[in-house]
Amino acid sequence: MKIAVCVKRVPLTQEVDLEIDAGGKDVRKGMLAYVINEWDNYAIEEAVLLKENFEGDVTAVTIGGEDDEEVLRRCLAMGADRAIRVDPGTLELDALALSRILSEVIKGLHCDLILTGVQADDMNEGSVGIMLAEHLGLAHAAVVTGVEPEATGATVRVELEGGMDEVTKVSFPAVLSIQTGINEPRYVSIMGVRKAAKKELKVVKVEDLGLTDADLSMKTMVEEIFLPPETEGAQILEGDPGTVADEILRIIKEKGVDV
Amino acid sequence: MGEIFVVVEHRQGEIREITYEMFWKADELCETLSCSLTAVLFCADRGPFVDEIRTRADRVIVVEDEQLGHYSGDLCREILVRLIEQRSPVMTLLGHTAWGMDLGPALAVRTGFPLAADCLDVLVEDGRPKAIRQIYTGKIFSKVSFAESAGYLFTMRAGAFPQDRAGERQGEVMDLEMPTDLPEERRQFVEYVDTGAGDVDITQADFLVSIGRGISEEDNIGTMKALADSMGGVLACSRPVVDKNWLPKYHQVGTSGKSVKPKVYLALGISGAFQHVAGIGGAGTVIAVNKDKKAPIFRVADYGVVDDLFKIVDALKEKIGG
Numbered sequence: 090m091k092i093a094v095c096v097k098r099v100p101l102t103q104e105v106d107l108e109i110d111a112g113g114k115d116v117r118k119g120m121l122a123y124v125i126n127e128w129d130n131y132a133i134e135e136a137v138l139l140k141e142n143f144e145g146d147v148t149a150v151t152i153g154g155e156d157d158e159e160v161l162r163r164c165l166a167m168g169a170d171r172a173i174r175v176d177p178g179t180l181e182l183d184a185l186a187l188s189r190i191l192s193e194v195i196k197g198l199h200c201d202l203i204l205t206g207v208q209a210d211d212m213n214e215g216s217v218g219i220m221l222a223e224h225l226g227l228a229h230a231a232v233v234t235g236v237e238p239e240a241t242g243a244t245v246r247v248e249l250e251g252g253m254d255e256v257t258k259v260s261f262p263a264v265l266s267i268q269t270g271i272n273e274p275r276y277v278s279i280m281g282v283r284k285a286a287k288k289e290l291k292v293v294k295v296e297d298l299g300l301t302d303a304d305l306s307m308k309t310m311v312e313e314i315f316l317p318p319e320t321e322g323a324q325i326l327e328g329d330p331g332t333v334a335d336e337i338l339r340i341i342k343e344k345g346v347d348v
Numbered sequence: 349m350g351e352i353f354v355v356v357e358h359r360q361g362e363i364r365e366i367t368y369e370m371f372w373k374a375d376e377l378c379e380t381l382s383c384s385l386t387a388v389l390f391c392a393d394r395g396p397f398v399d400e401i402r403t404r405a406d407r408v409i410v411v412e413d414e415q416l417g418h419y420s421g422d423l424c425r426e427i428l429v430r431l432i433e434q435r436s437p438v439m440t441l442l443g444h445t446a447w448g449m450d451l452g453p454a455l456a457v458r459t460g461f462p463l464a465a466d467c468l469d470v471l472v473e474d475g476r477p478k479a480i481r482q483i484y485t486g487k488i489f490s491k492v493s494f495a496e497s498a499g500y501l502f503t504m505r506a507g508a509f510p511q512d513r514a515g516e517r518q519g520e521v522m523d524l525e526m527p528t529d530l531p532e533e534r535r536q537f538v539e540y541v542d543t544g545a546g547d548v549d550i551t552q553a554d555f556l557v558s559i560g561r562g563i564s565e566e567d568n569i570g571t572m573k574a575l576a577d578s579m580g581g582v583l584a585c586s587r588p589v590v591d592k593n594w595l596p597k598y599h600q601v602g603t604s605g606k607s608v609k610p611k612v613y614l615a616l617g618i619s620g621a622f623q624h625v626a627g628i629g630g631a632g633t634v635i636a637v638n639k640d641k642k643a644p645i646f647r648v649a650d651y652g653v654v655d656d657l658f659k660i661v662d663a664l665k666e667k668i669g670g
């Protein structure tokens with residue numbers, strides 16, 4: 090089974106005070122740490138598991154600069170066979186243009202299965218994977234929590250809302266957007282990354298893909314970003330843990346719960 | 349006069365709440381843009397749906413076929429592409445749900461219309477549509493604009509709008525014959541599996557002690573369970589705890605888990621992603637403990653504690669002698 094996985098390097102924004110940059114269209118990123126997008130980490134793990142259980146071959150693909158190769162090396166360490174970075178230069182891209190670029194790179198790989206994360210932790214759109222499927226004219230399913238391959242396709246679990254899953258049969262070749270929790274992504278050691286350094290990491294320039302200006306033009310643009318509107322917010326309980334615990338217990342009892 | 353499309357979402361014979369929320373927003377947009385509201389209903393049997401939908405739309409386009417009893421991305425996409433081509437709706441609204449996320453981006457590629465995903469709001473400024481979204485897991489909002497287009501696509505976040513502005517229309521029902529030249533389905537429905545049933549029912553509890561990513565390690569689950577027991581509460585959790593297999597799914601609160609309505613919801617180490625917060629709208633009082641003072645949970649909590657949750661847990665245990 091030939092598998093491609095699309096991954097992205099994103100800033101880690103939990104427990105960080107985000108500030109808006111001078112342009113007003115993005116946050117200041119200088120001080121932020123970067124990681125593999127959480128959903129993509131599950132996607133690459135799923136691809137490697139499928140390869141281990143059913144034989145196959147995994148290619149990890151990202152769009153980004155040299156710094157973004159860090160996530161590709163991580164994928165190689167996890168078990169991907171090769172990696173491709175598409176360098177977009179200074180182009181600004183929306184989900185549609187990103188998916189168009191990915192489609193151009195991936196169509197030459199003749200994959201049975203293409204995995205993406207459900208969404209990226211930065212823009213939270215959840216669009217690139219399914220757009221990619223449509224550019225390639227392939228079957229697809231979004232928000233996938235289980236993949237069992239069969240002869241010409243896979244039985245796939247889709248996570249619906251409200252504690253319900255849909256079991257569905259998808260024929261190959263297919264694109265699936267992978268939800269967190271589908272597996273337990275393996276630990277990646279520095280040694281593992283070093284060992285994987287020998288594996289192929291190819292860099293492709295976006296201008297060499299033969300795409301037109303129309304293919305790469307943005308249809309959806311960020312006009313401005315802003316901090317969440319002020320709300321009344323929580324009444325903050327101050328003091329040492331003992332005082333706070335007393336206060337919490339008082340509130341719980343006041344609301345009619347026997348503690 | 350232009351049209352706004354709302355694609356009806358239903359499951360197991362019931363219209364999903366997101367559909368009514370989209371009607372609410374579409375109704376407002378129709379007023380602003382002097383458009384009419386068209387509901388698009390794919391179904392095997394219109395019976396349970398069509399009367400309800402008519403009261404909220406100027407027209408209901410019904411495609412009724414046995415192949416459409418469950419969501420079929422392949423068939424819905426093909427029919428919608430044709431409908432959009434024929435009728436040229438100014439806007440098309442879909443739910444930002446597992447199905448809408450499968451359909452919306454595919455429609456964007458096929459129609460060439462711009463798509464804004466997971467919208468908290470859609471507005472019109474100087475005659476141009478804009479969308480309000482959240483980025484960086486809800487810590488930042490963004491306003492999105494579009495390249496000029498004959499139509500625009502939006503997937504709408506569940507819970508972003510009320511459901512109650514409705515009921516005065518008597519839309520005409522228009523039957524659309526199921527096309528006979530549709531491509532073969534590449535994805536086929538097998539069955540639904542209920543993942544929400546288990547040993548405890550968090551939807552019935554008066555007091556929930558709910559844990560999130562902040563509990564850090566699986567070893568801490570025992571401590572948290574003991575705390576919940578000693579306080580007479582039921583243990584619940586947010587998504588990361590289930591993703592890591594530390595608790596079964598029936599403990600999970602949020603859009604993909606359960607909506608709860610306890611008198612008190614004590615959130616420990618939960619950052620408050622919207623998917624989680626959407627499940628606690630019915631809670632009487634929310635007390636949140638998190639060491640990140642900018643965590644979104646504090647925007648919805650009644651009381652907040654900015655501290656290491658383990659310090660607070662230890663103090664609570666000491667006070668109740670647990």
